[in-house]
Amino acid sequence: MQTRDMMVPLGQGMFVEVRRIRHQGQCEGGKKRPTLVFLHESLGSIALWRRFPERLAKATGCDALIYNRLGYGRSSDETLPRPYDYQEKEGELLLPRLLDELGIEEVVLIGHSDGGSIALIAAGALGDRAKALVTMAAHIYADHLTLDGIREMAVRYRETDIREKLQRYHGDRTDDLFNAWQTVWLDEGFQAFMDFGRWLAAIQCPSMIMQGQDDEYGMPEQVTDIVAGIGAKAEAVFLPDTGHSPHLEKPEQVLDLVCDFLLRELALNTENTC
Numbered sequence: 001m002q003t004r005d006m007m008v009p010l011g012q013g014m015f016v017e018v019r020r021i022r023h024q025g026q027c028e029g030g031k032k033r034p035t036l037v038f039l040h041e042s043l044g045s046i047a048l049w050r051r052f053p054e055r056l057a058k059a060t061g062c063d064a065l066i067y068n069r070l071g072y073g074r075s076s077d078e079t080l081p082r083p084y085d086y087q088e089k090e091g092e093l094l095l096p097r098l099l100d101e102l103g104i105e106e107v108v109l110i111g112h113s114d115g116g117s118i119a120l121i122a123a124g125a126l127g128d129r130a131k132a133l134v135t136m137a138a139h140i141y142a143d144h145l146t147l148d149g150i151r152e153m154a155v156r157y158r159e160t161d162i163r164e165k166l167q168r169y170h171g172d173r174t175d176d177l178f179n180a181w182q183t184v185w186l187d188e189g190f191q192a193f194m195d196f197g198r199w200l201a202a203i204q205c206p207s208m209i210m211q212g213q214d215d216e217y218g219m220p221e222q223v224t225d226i227v228a229g230i231g232a233k234a235e236a237v238f239l240p241d242t243g244h245s246p247h248l249e250k251p252e253q254v255l256d257l258v259c260d261f262l263l264r265e266l267a268l269n270t271e272n273t274c
Helices: 052-060 086-102 114-129 144-159 162-185 188-193 197-202 221-230 251-265
Strands: 002-011 014-022 035-039 064-068 107-112 130-136 207-212 234-239
Touching (some): 014 052, 035 052, 052 064, 052 251, 086 114, 114 130, 130 251, 144 162, 162 188, 207 251, 221 234
Parallel strands (some): 035 107, 207 234
Antiparallel strands (some): 002 014, 014 064
């Protein structure tokens, strides 16, 4: 596999930082596989996915795309304060624009936390371009665990070394990103604005909706309500002894679960990799 980091224009002077993982060689027997698209959390980045994208790409034979949203990494600045509809703009407008710019047609959307919520929107917006969907700790509303967890993290940000740890990934943007995250989620107007019903109803692809049983940022109803909104194409997965970041806390288990799901639902095999 080959890995390439690049900057991709989105128009209006905007650029996003992208990492592409691609398999060498030509497709022999069988159609081109969809590209795995990874969507990071509110305090995440390309780097914070660690080796999970590369390992899943290798296990499934699919290419992968990981990118930093506006305001993250070397991507262009985002508009602050963060608007209530920032998730919709990302999933409905910016991500499809990025895929078009890169010539990527069929995708598997894999999102964590805020990225999981964006993946739900994108799956609905992309229609049959989205061949499968995997979310980990996605939110479709702000429940009491979400809000309590954010308030607790704000205290830790002020009183512990969390800020310094995040600066390793976000540098001078750390305070802006943290404040943008906590400010919008703790805004009662944003909480009232969130409505994922039409996006869930529009999702056509097989969907794995995953959450740790000990997730400190979301009730289990987040998962069951998402699955109910999507319908028969969706399945719920709860991981015991796991918190908010299943792919980091239980990487082997999550890798096996996601790989098995994709190989089964997309009728892939590990031979004749495209």
